[in-house]
Amino acid sequence: MSYGIPAAEPSADIPVCPRHPDRPSYVRCQRCGRPACPECQRAAAVGFQCIDCVNEMKRSTPAVRSAYGGAVATGRPLATYLLIGLCALVYVLQWLIPADAVFQQLAFASVYATPQYGAFEPWRMLTSAFVHSQGFVLHIVLNMYMLWIFGQVLEPVLGRVRFLAVYLLSAIGGSVGFMLLTPALPAIPVVGASGAIFGLFGALLVIQSRRGGDTRQLWILIVINGVIGFVVPGIAWQAHLGGLITGGLCAGVIAFAPRGPRQALLQTAGMALVAGVLVLATVLRAAAG
Numbered sequence: 001m002s003y004g005i006p007a008a009e010p011s012a013d014i015p016v017c018p019r020h021p022d023r024p025s026y027v028r029c030q031r032c033g034r035p036a037c038p039e040c041q042r043a044a045a046v047g048f049q050c051i052d053c054v055n056e057m058k059r060s061t062p063a064v065r066s067a068y069g070g071a072v073a074t075g076r077p078l079a080t081y082l083l084i085g086l087c088a089l090v091y092v093l094q095w096l097i098p099a100d101a102v103f104q105q106l107a108f109a110s111v112y113a114t115p116q117y118g119a120f121e122p123w124r125m126l127t128s129a130f131v132h133s134q135g136f137v138l139h140i141v142l143n144m145y146m147l148w149i150f151g152q153v154l155e156p157v158l159g160r161v162r163f164l165a166v167y168l169l170s171a172i173g174g175s176v177g178f179m180l181l182t183p184a185l186p187a188i189p190v191v192g193a194s195g196a197i198f199g200l201f202g203a204l205l206v207i208q209s210r211r212g213g214d215t216r217q218l219w220i221l222i223v224i225n226g227v228i229g230f231v232v233p234g235i236a237w238q239a240h241l242g243g244l245i246t247g248g249l250c251a252g253v254i255a256f257a258p259r260g261p262r263q264a265l266l267q268t269a270g271m272a273l274v275a276g277v278l279v280l281a282t283v284l285r286a287a288a289g
Helices: 051-060 078-096 101-106 124-130 138-158 160-181 194-210 216-231 237-256 263-288
Strands: 041-043 048-050
Touching: 041 051, 048 051, 078 101, 078 124, 078 138, 078 160, 101 124, 124 160, 138 160, 138 194, 160 194, 160 237, 160 263, 194 216, 194 237, 216 237, 237 263
Parallel strands: none
Antiparallel strands: 041 048
């Protein structure tokens, strides 16, 4: 017959982990000197630190900011991944859900269109940027490729929040440009991320100019894509132009806001002003009929 033998408690002379008093530990934190068990140890430049000291340093260390006030986005461009993933998800749903239901629910034509394509449904001005043509697979492939290329450049510079704001406002700006420059009839539905992509073109153009960089290749890219919009039928050059202008304005607000404690406030106010102009333009055009 066997009997359970209780585990021996650490004696008072044996150092134990403060978080786990039942665990002896002879490894001490290089910062505070307290014992730390393997679960509570974190590798440091020299030796180990306890988890409490690591958390305290994270709270007291200010976040590294870019020249434009955004938190430096190191590692993978997560915001770019997010946008590409959303576009890919919607595209898959377009194939899985029959009868063009996704297209009809998310596409944008103008405030003059039939209810099927967005009369009095202004959110379509944004949702349409996540829908792509099923009859032309290169539509989404090329847009996502350009988003990937420009996202890797702009997201680390602007920070994830500012990058997302520029992209989404540019998508809306593309719809506003399409609405302002397209006759009331016929109301042609427009979909795709092209307006937002052109917004990234405009944003990078402003950022590069502000930093004193060479913008000649970017101008060539913009001109080539702009000409394609006029030459190839079925491309909404109006949305491209609207997105380009909106992206440039947003980047100008971010890049030219003076650095200092009020930088973020001024950038937010400037972006809100751009959004207000888009709303005002939409309302005035809708009222004009």
